[in-house]
Amino acid sequence: MRILVYGAGVLGSYLxxxxVRGGNHVTVLARGQRFHELQNDGNVIRHYLQLRTTVDNVHVIGELQPEDVYDLIFVVMKYPDFQAVLPALAANHSKHVIIVGNNASPHEMREYLLAESPVKKQIAFAFQVSAGWRETGRMICVRGPKGQMTIGGLGEDLSWRSVIDQAFSNTSYKLTYIKDMYEWLISHIVMILPLNSIASSYHGDLLQAAGDKKLLHHVIDAVDEGHQVLEKLGYTVTPASQKQFARKNRKMFYLGLRILLATPVGRILLSEKAVSANEMFALNQAFHHLKQSANIPTPNWDILENYSPLQNNNR
Incomplete structure (x- = not known):
């Protein structure tokens, strides 16, 4: 298949x-230094947990032209950056588009693309389970034994699922399809925003944060409050196990946080190096609007916004 990966950060590079390893003809859209890295040295990825480095040759472009038609386009970037690429994406004549990453406004993105495109587009939204950071000349990718992506429409089944399956048919990559990706995405935001407040509370010292019982309990309570916001607005927390974990398995949640913050990999995943402050700010702004609409108390979210270890009296 002829596939474009629009975005050459950690997630786009790994995808x-x-x-490529699945036998597709892959083009990557990149700019600046990353364009030259891919063009001169290939797609170099250090797989952190697998202790190996891979190099793949990919075709590289700097702009997407309307007449550049692909069987499938994956748009992989941070949430605040999506808006800037929508005009070029809409003008392009490719019919199948998957927007991958944290996303608080998929309905608006889909409406824009459908309204502005000269061809009828099929649009899906997805989230890839991986993380990492950029180093000069390569990407550091932190992931499980094989790639995973949750993917779906906005309340409808994907009639063109076979196109996506074909792209991954010769890979060990796991695809999980769900019907309403918006509910999945906002449920994910409810989880990651409190978790990522831990690093800012201790200026990146996650090992010290692991010993702050009060902070960790505020995080768990904030996640539960976030679920209550979604429920008040009529959304279903997805997956359902996420809500049960925060609401009924608090001890396991707490122990899991302690373990996560005490291990090198866990500290990497929540570190400022692997987390975009700009993206977290934008997602927090979006979730703030949901909280206002729900109009219910969220005291633990309020506490986490200005949490200081000096206020700590372990509970």
Whole structure:
């Protein structure tokens, strides 16, 4: 298949690696230094947990032209950056588009693309389970034994699922399809925003944060409050196990947080190096609007916004 990966950060680079190894003809859209890295040295990825480095040759472009038609386009970038690429994406004549990453406004994105495109587009939204950071000349990718992506429409089944399956048919990559990706995405936001407040509370010292019982309980309570916001607005927390974990398995949640913050990999995943402050700010602004609409108390979210270890009296 002829596939474009629009975005050459950690997640886009890893997705391109998977698709190339699956036998697809992969083009990556990149700019600046990353464009030259890919053009001169290939797609270099250090797989952190697997202790190996891969290099894949990919075709590289700097702009998407309307007449550049692909069987499938994956748009992989941070939430605040999506808006800037929508005009070029709409003008392009490719019919199948998957927008991958944290996203608080998929309905608006889909409406824009459908309204502005000269061809009828099929649009899905997805989230890839991986993390990492950029180093000069390569990407550091932290992931499980094989790639995973949750993917779906906005309340409808994907009639063109076979196109996506074909792209991954020769890979070990796991696809999980769900019907309403918006509910999944906002449920994910409810989880990651409190978790990522831990690093800012201790200026990145996650090992010290692991010993702050009060902070960790505020995080768990904030996650539960976030679920209550979604429920008040009529959304279903997805997956359902996420709500049960925060509401009924608090001890396990707490122990899991302690373990996560005490291990090197866990500290990497929540570190400022692997987390975009700009993206977290934008997602927090979006969730703030949901909280206002729900109009219910969220005291633990309020506490986490200005949490200081000096206020700590372990509970």
């Amino acid at each position: 391109a690696h998977v698709l």
